[in-house]
Amino acid sequence: MINRQVLIIKMALDPWNTQISRADKLFHALPDEQLKEEVATGRNSGVYLLGHLTAVHDALFPLLGLGEKLYPRLENIFIKNADKSGIEKPPVSELRNCWTRVNNKLSQHFNQFTFEEWFQKHASVSDEDFAKEPHRNKLNVVLNRTNHLMYHLGQLAFLKK
Amino acid sequence: MINRQVLIIKMALDPWNTQISRADKLFHALPDEQLKEEVATGRNSGVYLLGHLTAVHDALFPLLGLGEKLYPRLENIFIKNADKSGIEKPPVSELRNCWTRVNNKLSQHFNQFTFEEWFQKHASVSDEDFAKEPHRNKLNVVLNRTNHLMYHLGQLAFLKK
Numbered sequence: 001m002i003n004r005q006v007l008i009i010k011m012a013l014d015p016w017n018t019q020i021s022r023a024d025k026l027f028h029a030l031p032d033e034q035l036k037e038e039v040a041t042g043r044n045s046g047v048y049l050l051g052h053l054t055a056v057h058d059a060l061f062p063l064l065g066l067g068e069k070l071y072p073r074l075e076n077i078f079i080k081n082a083d084k085s086g087i088e089k090p091p092v093s094e095l096r097n098c099w100t101r102v103n104n105k106l107s108q109h110f111n112q113f114t115f116e117e118w119f120q121k122h123a124s125v126s127d128e129d130f131a132k133e134p135h136r137n138k139l140n141v142v143l144n145r146t147n148h149l150m151y152h153l154g155q156l157a158f159l160k161k
Numbered sequence: 162m163i164n165r166q167v168l169i170i171k172m173a174l175d176p177w178n179t180q181i182s183r184a185d186k187l188f189h190a191l192p193d194e195q196l197k198e199e200v201a202t203g204r205n206s207g208v209y210l211l212g213h214l215t216a217v218h219d220a221l222f223p224l225l226g227l228g229e230k231l232y233p234r235l236e237n238i239f240i241k242n243a244d245k246s247g248i249e250k251p252p253v254s255e256l257r258n259c260w261t262r263v264n265n266k267l268s269q270h271f272n273q274f275t276f277e278e279w280f281q282k283h284a285s286v287s288d289e290d291f292a293k294e295p296h297r298n299k300l301n302v303v304l305n306r307t308n309h310l311m312y313h314l315g316q317l318a319f320l321k322k
Contacts, residue, residue, distance in 0.1 A: 004280070012304075015304060015305065039201070040200070040204075040319050135171050135172050137172075140172050150311035150312045151312070151315035153312060
């Protein structure tokens with residue numbers, strides 16, 4: 001049964017790691033000027049999506065009980081507000097570093113979770129609700145955030161010429 | 162342990178079902194003429210992506226040992242060839258029906274798989290490889306196809322005005 005447990009965690013973490021690497025490669029391949037373009041006419045810019053994904057992933061630290069966010073100010077700029085909000089964004093080079101640092105640190109934590117820890121509740125669900133809905137666990141958060149990443153990767157792909 | 166098994170399957174199937182419903186709603190909300198438009202300038206049309214997703218999901222029947230594809234001719238039009246291949250596409254109304262029928266039938270099968278069946282190998286991996294890579298099982302296929310669906314849903318969202 002231990003092997004089955006390892007397998008289940010691998011089935012959730014492999015796609016996360018694969019798609020983070022895929023996003024890394026895409027961001028590296030896009031010069032700043034290209035990343036600043038809208039992914040489609042009138043839609044979010046690549047820079048906004050980079051900041052949005054970074055902010056959403058940064059929120060995983062408190063959500064999964066791994067400590068505080070590294071860059072809490074990104075939430076207001078890239079989650080609570082839209083691309084064209086007029087709020088000043090950090091320089092692209094800084095956002096690129098935030099993206100890398102957040103995902104690297106998450107990866108270190110993910111490799112240390114035990115099987116049982118993955119099935120513990122995340123911070124946004126109450127004990128009472130978790131008793132009724134035990135699928136709202138930490139592993140489920142990774143599956144959902146992988147889906148979220150894929151959604152925006154499909155859009156970011158349009159920045160490639 | 163039975164509860165944990167139910168939970169694990171739920172964690173994989175809930176996102177699949179949720180995103181299929183989300184795609185359903187989007188396709189229903191888009192009139193044929195709007196669905197025929199490119200999702201972004203020079204990119205795939207909504208109709209191509211509808212056909213592509215239908216063909217990819219239809220391929221799950223043989224891949225998961227559930228019988229033959231319902232619409233095998235879609236593979237050539239929507240997987241092996243690109244949108245602008247010049248190959249004649251089926252009418253949109255027909256594609257909409259194929260999409261619904263494929264996903265409904267898959268759903269019926271998915272509800273009948275046992276936990277152990279989900280961890281059996283899929284049809285594209287050899288016994289030898291599966292012994293070394295047991296994550297290449299049927300449940301993993303559903304996780305991967307959910308990611309694939311998300312990727313294109315992010316693009317299809319651009320058809321909404």
